[in-house]
Amino acid sequence: MAFRLSCKEASKLISEGMDRRLSFPERIGLRLHVRICDACTRFTSQVNFLRKALKAFPGPDDSEGR
Amino acid sequence: MRFALVQLRDRNAAEDAVQDTLLAAIQGASQFAGQSTVRTWLVGILKHKIIDGIRKTARERPVESRAEAEGAEGVEAFFADDGHFAEPPGEWAGPERSLEESRFFEALERCLQSLPKKTASAFTLREMMGLETDEICKELGISASNCWVMLYRARMSLRACLERSWFNPGSGEAA
Numbered sequence: 022m023a024f025r026l027s028c029k030e031a032s033k034l035i036s037e038g039m040d041r042r043l044s045f046p047e048r049i050g051l052r053l054h055v056r057i058c059d060a061c062t063r064f065t066s067q068v069n070f071l072r073k074a075l076k077a078f079p080g081p082d083d084s085e086g087r
Numbered sequence: 088m089r090f091a092l093v094q095l096r097d098r099n100a101a102e103d104a105v106q107d108t109l110l111a112a113i114q115g116a117s118q119f120a121g122q123s124t125v126r127t128w129l130v131g132i133l134k135h136k137i138i139d140g141i142r143k144t145a146r147e148r149p150v151e152s153r154a155e156a157e158g159a160e161g162v163e164a165f166f167a168d169d170g171h172f173a174e175p176p177g178e179w180a181g182p183e184r185s186l187e188e189s190r191f192f193e194a195l196e197r198c199l200q201s202l203p204k205k206t207a208s209a210f211t212l213r214e215m216m217g218l219e220t221d222e223i224c225k226e227l228g229i230s231a232s233n234c235w236v237m238l239y240r241a242r243m244s245l246r247a248c249l250e251r252s253w254f255n256p257g258s259g260e261a262a
Contacts, residue, residue, distance in 0.1 A: 027166075027169065027170025027171065028166065028170055028171050028172050028175075029162075029166045029170040029171075030170065032172075032239075032243070033162075033239050036235070036239035036242050036243075037235045037238075037239065038239060039238075040213065040220045040234075040235055040238055041220060041235065056099070057147070060118055060171075060172050060175035060176055063101045063175075063176040063177075063178070063179075064176050064246070067176055067179060067182075067246050067250075068246060070179070070182045071214070071246065071249075072214050072240060073186070074185070074186060074191075074192075074195060075210075075211070075214035075215050076214065076215070077186050078090070078093070078160075078192060078195070078215060079089065079189070079192055081155075087107075
């Protein structure tokens with residue numbers, strides 16, 4: 022994989038990075054890309070927010086009987 | 088009940104899971120050691136029952152799921168031919184505040200329902216139940232790379248769906 026990633030490749034790595042440990046070249050390539058790409062920077066914070074939202078999903082704790 | 092419903096996508100299956108949980112709780116009441124609250128204990132049982140339910144449906148629909156698990160076709164639509172975002176992610180105003188609004192979770196629930204069933208299962212197992220990818224592969228009978236692709240697709244779709252329906256309603260409608 023070349024160091025120059027497209028947004029398509031980068032977003033896939035951003036997602037996979039949430040589920041597995043990325044390889045060293047993958048991490049470097051991703052960092053170089055995200056540093057210069059607003060779209061992927063937003064994408065990163067938004068998928069992290071998604072994770073947070075799912076954790077905060079009204080669980081059995083407070084949705085019962087609603 | 089809603090917790091189970093979001094993940095199982097089927098009212099009967101969700102009711103079964105809740106009922107099984109209560110039965111198991113009654114039978115196992117003596118095992119409840121008092122180390123946790125009753126609620127945490129019940130939620131723990133419910134999670135197992137939901138996973139059982141997902142496993143059952145995964146077994147019943149191997150054909151449909153094989154097609155669904157293949158490739159990243161669903162993701163192609165989000166990108167232009169040169170690999171750029173067809174529609175770059177927009178600015179989200181105050182996402183943290185959304186977490187305090189029940190209407191946000193209703194929107195999220197609708198977005199989850201718009202995902203293909205197995206994709207949604209993989210995603211909720213990962214993000215609601217906190218399972219690791221290899222456990223999800225086992226439950227759903229898919230390979231690790233399929234699993235990553237499904238989670239990727241789920242995130243892409245949910246992100247776009249929330250942006251459309253919650254954060255920037257109105258924009259993107261014309262496209």
